[in-house]
Amino acid sequence: MPADSKIIEVAGLVRKFGDRAVLNDISFNVDRGETLVIMGGSGCGKSTLLRHMIGAMKPTSGLVRLFGEEITTLKEREIERIRLRFGMLFQSGALLASLTVGENVALPLLQHTKRSIDEIEDIVKQKLGMVGLTGFENLKPDEISGGMKKRVGLARALALDPELLFSDEPTSGLDPIMTAVIDELTLKLARGRGMTAVVVSHDMTSAFRIATRMIMLGHGGIVAQGTPDEIRASSNPEVQQFIHGEADGPIPLNLSQEEHEHHQHVKPRPFARARGRFHRKTA
Ligand SMILES: Nc1ncnc2c1ncn2[C@@H]1O[C@H](COP(=O)(O)OP(=O)(O)OP(=O)(O)O)[C@@H](O)[C@H]1O
Ligand SMILES: [Mg+2]
Known part of the structure; x- marks a missing residue:
């Protein structure tokens, strides 16, 4: 494989809150073009792991490299430069309440490009169209549903056509049809443009549809990882309980x-x- 095929490297990542290690010695890599799905029970540290991967949190020990650069030790100004290369959809959507839907999606373009207002308007329209929200530009975040907020967050994460996308539960709160639309979009960007994606998901239908590789977190570590077929065939009872959504089991x-x-x-x-x-x- 070419030297630059490794887009993300997580090595020996430890994150403690007080005495408790939420992430305890996590190591894995993500290659260009992969769609890695991270799953695991509520509170197991998935969002915390993503925050470390985008440089928004500093680890207690260990490191994260994005595009070969150690983001865990970079200064905020240098992290800004790397942020231009990836998009992030936060679990909460993280929209700015005082801005309209259209302005939220336009924000990265206004901040980081010199495009004209007309061009930005076109791009915003196109991105909102991709997530099934044509014509919603002028509403405010508190005038749209939870699932719509998620999709606006995704449109914003895609505004700069990132080569890498982090998505924290992109389909939670969406109905099965809209979930399929968003999954199709992820697949299209991954296959068509070679976009790399790291997606946190509880939704097993969606996870198995988009993943090229899966990691299950638990007890601060990686419980299992592999291709979707390997995960399906895993003999680990925790994995089986999770992917089949059973109340009784080791978790x-x-x-x-x-x-x-x-x-x-x-x-x-x-x-x-x-x-x-x-x-x-x-x-
Ligand atoms: N800033 C913080 N200070 C203290 N504890 C935190 C902080 N951020 C996260 N935690 C703790 O870390 C653990 C993991 O939280 P995290 O949000 O990463 O879970 P998650 O796997 O994303 O859960 P969910 O599936 O419900 O979104 C939780 O116990 C949480 O309380
Ligand atoms: Mg979370």
Whole structure:
């Protein structure tokens, strides 16, 4: 393989919050043109892993290289330069509430290109069309549904035609037809333009449709990884429970004692504090 085929390198990544290692020695690579799906139970650290991969969080130890550059040690200004090469769809959509849908999608183009307003308008139209939102330019984020916000977030992530896309649950909140539309879009960009994608997903239908490779996270580490066929055939009971969505199995429903103590530690007496606020407001 050519030397530049490795787009992402994650090596020995450890991230602790307090004493608890949410990510504990994670290592994997992503090659150009791959669509890597990251899955795993709620709270297992998928979004945290993505935040480290885009340089938005610094690891406790270990490193992430994007396009051969160690993003974990770069200064914010240098990370900005690398950000031009990738798009990110955040789990929450992360739209700016004061801007319209069209302005949100236009934002990266206004910030990072010298294109004319007419050109930007055309690109915004085209990107919104790709996610099935033609004609929604002038609405505000609080005037559209959760699934629509997700799609606007995706249109914005694609505004600069990135060679690499990070997507945190792009299809959560979408109906099965719209999920298929978004999956088709990911496949088209991956196959047609050779775009590399890292997609966090809980949606197994969608995950198996788009993935060229899958990683399942759990207990701070990588529980399993492989091609979709290898994951389907995995003998690991946690993998089988997850991909078949079964309530009974080795993955516990409740937090472990350690996790429980961690949350007690970070949020002392939450109800007492909330009640204090309530009394102040109504007094
Ligand atoms: N800034 C932070 N400070 C303290 N703890 C954090 C912080 N960010 C994340 N965590 C903890 O790290 C763990 C993993 O969170 P994360 O959001 O990465 O999970 P996830 O796998 O994306 O879950 P979901 O599928 O529900 O989105 C959680 O226990 C969370 O409370
Ligand atoms: Mg998440």
